[in-house]
Amino acid sequence: MKGAYLLFKRARFQFGSLRTKKRANGPDAWEFRFYEDTGGKRIRRYITVGRASQYPTAAAARKAVQALLLKINSDAPQRALVGLTLGTLMDRYIQEELPERYSTRVSYLSLLNRHIKPKWGDIPLDRVKAMVAEDWLKQLDLAPKTKAHIRSLMHLLFRCAERWELMETGRNPIALVRVKNCTKRLKRPRVLTVEEFYKLLPFLREPYRTMVITAQCLGLRVSEIVALRWSDFDFERLTLLVERSAVKARVDEVKTEYSRDEVPLHPDLAHILLEWRERAPFRGDTDWVFGSPITGKPYYQEHIQKAHLREAGKKAGLGAEIGWHTFRHSYRSWLDETGAPMKVQQELMRHASIQTTMNVYGQAMLKSKREANSKVVEMALRGAPLPREVAPAIAAR
Template identity: 30%
Template sequence: MAKFKGVSPRGNSIQISFTWNDHRYRETLRWEPTPKNLKMANSLRQSVIYDIDRGVFDHVEYLKKFPSSSKAKSLVKSQADFLTIDVALWDWLKNKRSYIERSTLRDYTSAIKHHLSPRFGLLTVNQLKAKDVKEWLAKLSISNKRKNNVITPLRQCFKELYLDEVIEQNIMDRVPNLSVSSREPQPFTQDEIDLILITLSAQCTDNYRPLIEFAFYTGLRTSELIALHWSDIDFQNARMEVKRARVRGVTKEPKTSSGRRFVDLVPEAINALESQSMHKMLNIDEVFYKLEKSAVFKDDQYIRKAIWTPALKAAGIAYRSPYQTRHTYASQLLSKGANPLYVANQMGHADWGMIRKVYGKWISNL
């Protein structure tokens, strides 16, 4: 029978021994000491040694490798008495880095750096109380939606600490998300649409009418609009494929399978594309870009500040966000009797539940 260092039979079990932080640890595996099981025990021990050498072996990893170990459980419980929330949050974010979108990583980093660590960072994970979080949220002078976003890293971090048995209870389960009132859609009337487009047409140079007209008659999100390529357009079948979006300068695929979709092009949208084709450039794949700089849009900021807001002001129309072009598209289709499921597919929703909830009053047969 082969012998392995730190692995030895003990009656009907196998004992593994290793040194960590200058302490000797022994763990008993309830495995029959067969040659195959001894080899498996050695592989387990080698993985422990490897993690120790890399400096990544800790109380949580100890428990993961030896889930029945009373020693590991006692170490994990004691860890909660000295693990600070600051360390826990940054460790959690480090582990999540490769699994989340760059824009999400940026938001989480900001929430931890500017809100969570300054307020709770010095507390240990055992010291935080639900009451502390609720009182802090009540004093924050930001919207409820923003508050919910800010505590998301804390909520997810504590959930993992609980699942890893670092803490005995998850106090964040007693901190409900704050209610967020949904804003009523404020679609533009046809007269308002026409006035906005006429105002944009009156610009002597850098005419952005095609961009705004296309937004009104396709319902694309701005992130999808600025990432649209000419190769995505099928003029022959009067449709386009939405298969990417750009957020904060990063181009990515839609978050959901329903987000990647084909959208039918009505005559007004075709007209906008034909007008935009006059600005088509060989070195730019995007349909819409910054005309004066011959550069792609990184996000919606330039459109909102330099194009949209001045156009509404010049037209004498009360300000509404560019997202209302999407609401306008949906409400117009539904008012004309379009099938709600068809509208949902056009807009990238998995089903028509959202359409019913948001645009119910524009659906004639509800």
């Protein structure tokens, strides 16, 4: 009976204790003490919160451990957490729920630290109101799409609060918040014509020129281009498996599960890539196709865009707005010109869906994708300044 009593006994909420601790080497620091149940035993734990100079008062140090308090009291009655702030909720979310994919983490942390925390960090959860949040979003000098991302992230934070039983289920205030025109762009994406694409190439040196040709011929995201390995290509079957991405030389999975796919490789593009392989600093099967000769890692795409693409665009008389995504937008536009069916375009772009109803039609056959892709490649390569070995092959077609 005693065991049954212990089984159903409600855990007590613990607040822990703070004290400053002198260190032999270095400045004084705040130490937080609490208990942790391990194997049926209650063990005292100690963690260093930060330097005393970093948190000049006990209140400031106490605020820094609020996220930890949420975790160690997960089985305790949460009504003891009166005045739980959104900032505390953010801290626990960052510790436990932040996505692992590097680019997503960076994006989320930017939205949290630059926008959400400065405005809402000290506000208790129960005082966040839908209309106040909606009016705040309206006043932000940001693109509608960015506002929608902020709204979605705030909604996710409150969903976590519901799951952690920090608030009643179904009381998420952000569920009522609207962001108008969030699917509209502030300015139209730049799309190159075939003639403009030809004008650009002479002002690009290797490997950026081959990277741009690859981008325009396949519609890949730049994060996928810089993460290509030679082993991803099957030059006999003329296919490429897109299965990873890289942002700031950090290699990760592709953006979505739909992005991981096999795409057709046109013979002329394959020839250009093989010709580049003969001159590339890294040629082994597991080597990066476009690895930096300085670091041996994938290139930083932002630097290439700023120092090479934009400069080439200006020299070609196309303006300074040429970026990596210009070629993905152009690829999509050129697919339209070929008359490719919408479902084939969706497969080649590797989007989850162009229109929701398109999903019921099944996957496009590789033959159909190859035909549509070939037409775009021929538009991109016919008339472009190419290596001597490739030009006769195209002229003979």
